[in-house]
Amino acid sequence: MRFTGGVLRITRSLRFRLALSYVFFFTIALILIGGFVRYSLEHIMANQAEDAVDEEWGAVKGYLTVEKYGPDWFYDAYDPDESFIVSRLQRVFFLADSEGKPLLRSEIYKSIGFESPEEIKAVLKSGNTRVLRIRYDHGTPYLIRSGRWVDNQRVFYLAIGRSLAEDHHVFSRFERDYLLLLPGVIAVCCLLGWFMAGRSLDPLNSVSRTAQRITSSNLNTQISTRGAGDELDHLIETFNGMMERLNRSFEQIRQFSTDVSHELRTPLTVIRGQLEVALFTATTQDQYREAMENALEEVERLSSIVRALLLLSQSETGQLVLQKSEIDLSEMVRDVVDQFQIPAEAQGVRLSADTPEHCVIHGDRIQMERLLSNLLSNAVKYTPASGEVVVRLAADHSQVTLDVEDTGVGIPVEHLPHIFERFYRVPSADPEKGLGLGLSFVAWIVKAHGGTIEVHSRVSGGTQFRVCLPTGEIESSPASPPALAAREQ
Numbered sequence: 001m002r003f004t005g006g007v008l009r010i011t012r013s014l015r016f017r018l019a020l021s022y023v024f025f026f027t028i029a030l031i032l033i034g035g036f037v038r039y040s041l042e043h044i045m046a047n048q049a050e051d052a053v054d055e056e057w058g059a060v061k062g063y064l065t066v067e068k069y070g071p072d073w074f075y076d077a078y079d080p081d082e083s084f085i086v087s088r089l090q091r092v093f094f095l096a097d098s099e100g101k102p103l104l105r106s107e108i109y110k111s112i113g114f115e116s117p118e119e120i121k122a123v124l125k126s127g128n129t130r131v132l133r134i135r136y137d138h139g140t141p142y143l144i145r146s147g148r149w150v151d152n153q154r155v156f157y158l159a160i161g162r163s164l165a166e167d168h169h170v171f172s173r174f175e176r177d178y179l180l181l182l183p184g185v186i187a188v189c190c191l192l193g194w195f196m197a198g199r200s201l202d203p204l205n206s207v208s209r210t211a212q213r214i215t216s217s218n219l220n221t222q223i224s225t226r227g228a229g230d231e232l233d234h235l236i237e238t239f240n241g242m243m244e245r246l247n248r249s250f251e252q253i254r255q256f257s258t259d260v261s262h263e264l265r266t267p268l269t270v271i272r273g274q275l276e277v278a279l280f281t282a283t284t285q286d287q288y289r290e291a292m293e294n295a296l297e298e299v300e301r302l303s304s305i306v307r308a309l310l311l312l313s314q315s316e317t318g319q320l321v322l323q324k325s326e327i328d329l330s331e332m333v334r335d336v337v338d339q340f341q342i343p344a345e346a347q348g349v350r351l352s353a354d355t356p357e358h359c360v361i362h363g364d365r366i367q368m369e370r371l372l373s374n375l376l377s378n379a380v381k382y383t384p385a386s387g388e389v390v391v392r393l394a395a396d397h398s399q400v401t402l403d404v405e406d407t408g409v410g411i412p413v414e415h416l417p418h419i420f421e422r423f424y425r426v427p428s429a430d431p432e433k434g435l436g437l438g439l440s441f442v443a444w445i446v447k448a449h450g451g452t453i454e455v456h457s458r459v460s461g462g463t464q465f466r467v468c469l470p471t472g473e474i475e476s477s478p479a480s481p482p483a484l485a486a487r488e489q
Contacts, residue, residue: 022193092161219247348385374438383408411457
């Protein structure tokens with residue numbers, strides 16, 4: 001049973017199938033090549049035999065004549081060359097008169113059979129001078145040329161032949177040797193195909209072994225490419241890229257878990273402390289009320305964190321679908337700026353907007369208001385008294401540019417690459433820092449609308465957020481990371 005399972009595992013492997021395909025097609029190619037070579041050899045030798053018979057037909061005219069007493073060969077019997085030529089002509093030879101009566105014949109021709117008088121008369125009547133046929137004598141093939149032959153103005157039937165035994169021997173030997181050699185070549189091809197398939201699949205096996213070793217603690221594992229630039233190198237590069245993305249995703253999940261634990265732990269600790277104080281130390285109704293109010297404030301903070309996390313999770317997983325329509329961005333900017341005038345005046349900050357009369361885009365009004373509100377909230381919050389916050393809106397034929405610029409404290413350059421990360425907050429002395437989720441929403445909203453966002457900042461020199469949005473309708477992809485850029489002015 002174990003042996004059968006091993007055989008099935010081998011036969012189902014990709015290496016076996018590749019090697020089998022290689023051997024199959026190579027065997028077909030060898031058979032076709034062998035057949036083509038045999039056909040070519042047979043064709044060449046057949047042409048050579050026909051040419052030789054034609055030469056002998058012409059040679060007969062120089063040595064044979066028919067006198068009144070009958071046919072006779074005229075040649076120098078003491079000349080070995082002429083004797084050899086005539087003896088060769090006489091090996092397969094037949095001569096008959098116009099009535100089909102045999103005049104001269106060789107023993108070999110007698111053994112392969114004469115033509116009947118009717119056949120001879122039919123050939124002479126047709127006037128054919130080159131009729132080729134093959135006859136056999138005890139398995140030996142002969143190529144026969146027969147036809148009309150004229151001597152001294154008299155018509156005769158002449159047939160002369162040549163043995164093809166040597167040609168058939170060559171064919172048989174070629175077939176035998178080729179068929180004997182073919183299994184050995186196929187066996188070598190099997191070994192070579194198995195070896196080459198194994199070499200070709202080494203990168204795949206390396207990917208498989210690496211994937212088996214990967215756990216959540218070593219997601220940064222990479223496979224070295226071969227430098228060949230082929231499909232397997234592309235596969236390895238794709239695998240390495242996938243591992244990098246998985247590693248980043250796991251790091252984000254770990255960081256997210258840590259941040260959520262930290263953010264939730266603080267209000268829960270405060271709530272527990274307030275309730276313990278109320279339970280063990282409070283003696284008056286005012287003390288109970290104060291403890292309850294403090295606990296409710298932390299519960300509200302905890303609810304805000306949960307709502308923000310839920311909304312951000314829905315946005316990044318595609319569950320939050322944008323309700324896009326044509327909106328006048330200029331009107332929206334002016335409305336949101338008016339809403340922030342009161343907190344800006346309370347902060348002692350001048351807030352203004354510079355917008356064209358109309359600027360229409362295709363987007364989700366609620367999300368665009370949330371984007372601008374988050375940017376204005378941060379700008380007003382981190383701009384000291386007598387500072388200024390300006391919102392500028394400009395449009396051309398292809399995109400809309402929204403700038404939110406302040407004269408606030410600025411962001412240190414080392415924090416710029418991280419400000420769009422969840423729960424990331426720039427260290428400051430402000431006791432009322434936010435959750436660190438507002439800019440994450442901003443980044444998602446920009447990406448969902450097919451835009452980009454850039455940050456220019458300088459410590460004590462203010463910060464500028466620039467959002468670029470397309471004017472046409474863009475399919476959103478909220479699950480993918482936003483295109484961000486952060487630079488120091």
